[in-house]
Amino acid sequence: MYKSIYLPFDNSAHAACALELGIAIAQRSAARITGSHVYAARLHDLRFRQMESGLPQRYRGEAKLAEQREVHDELITRGLGLVSDSYLAVVSSKCAAAGVPSRCVALEGRNWQRLVEDIRASDHDLVVMGALGLGAVDISRLGSVCERVARRTDRDLLVVKTRPLDRAGCIAVAIDGSARSFGALMAALELSRIFERPVEAVAVYDPHFHAVAFRSISGVLSPAAAEVLRFSEQQRLHEEIIDGGLARIYQAQLDAAAKLAAGRGAKLRTMLLAGKPFEQLLDYVRERQPWLLALGRTGAHSDAEMDLGSATENLLRSADCHLLLAARGHEPALEQAADSATAWTAEAEARMQRVPESARAMARRAVLMHAAQRGHTVVTCDVIDSCLNALMRDGTTAPEHEAVAGDAAARPSSCPFGKRQAR
Secondary structure (H helix, E strand, O other): OEEEEEEEOOOOHHHHHHHHHHEEEEEEEEEEEEEEEEEEEHHHHHHHHHHHHHOOOOOOOOOHHHHHHHHHHHHHHHHHHHHHHHHHHHHHHHHHHHHHEEEEEEEEEEHHHHHHHHHHOOOEEEEEEEEEOOOOOOOOOOOOOHHHHHHOOOOOOEEEOOOOOOOOOOOEEEOOOOHHHHHHHHHHHHHHHHHOOOOEEEEOOOOOOHHHHHHHHHHHOHHHHHHHHOOHHHHHOOOOOOOOHHHHHHHHHHHHHHHHHOOOOEEEEEEEOOOOHHHEEEEHHHOOOOOOEEEOOOOOOOOOOOOOOOOHHHHHOOOEEEEEEEEOOOOOOOHHHHHOEEEOOOHHHHHHOOHHHHHHHHHHHHHHHHHHHOOOOEEEEHHHHHHHHHHHHHHOHHHHHHHOOOOOOOOOOHHOOOOOOOO
């Protein structure tokens, strides 16, 4: 669970809700809160100098300008510092009243930049901040400070979007099979215990993209190029196998999530949707009205250079529930994920039936692990052969490996699970 919570505070309505939420988490997780506020004395000083040319003539003499600059510098520096201290006193007093240890820090400079620097230099594992600040207007959906912090930090970020905090609704998690989506699930399970809310997992696959792509390609591909690429066969393959396979893959990810939750004593409701991920997730949020949506900062198709995934970016702007952007990763046990995501051909299943019943479970586990490590989602006889060859090369004697290998090394012809005989 979270141990150190960072809370930017500007005394706006959303910041007040963020403080309330941060305190609730800290109370149940024995976490410490660090409140921060950034003031921009140098920016005000620069603006004042830029406006000097517009001052009335009586204020533009050498002596008068020097006096005005000195007075302004002192008032701005001291005044903004006092404002920051006053804001942070609210954080300190509310934390003290709730019995939560806290400290506060006032920073000078550009707000988002100083926040990012302070977060990166710390060991905070959760940032809680309002989606909007003091500059919000009626049509505002996401403040610039929140967005810039979201793009540049590598910690879990809880974005407070709605008021009041006691609005009904579940905690939803977007699962796409990435480590960060399972990290979001772990965070959601922790928060569900704190706020006593059920958890739902949602996965979205896109069966329409390939159809759109093939229509686009067919409009520009010459007959000769289509023949080289075997375009018709590729299109049929996607229609008949790949698009349907996507549904099975994402359902397997949901099954793995449910097993992960069950292992922590939680029941997970799951939902599989088809369509553009961010659109379907946004529709889900509008229809189901969850209290919070947890998802990875980046998804299954992102690389290390990506700041936010496309679905996360769209939902950060458009979803009207609280959002938890998970930077943490979690890898389900390989065996657990493989069991949910892997299918067996009829021939491979029949071959497994020839393994003695007392050893069959261990043999199946060894084959599943071998398949998962090599990216297979369907176990065929060739995968079994590959597993058997690997075990023989390793010379291992682990019980499950013995169950797979049997006595094939000594008497290949007598091993019912051994390689298929050539005919």
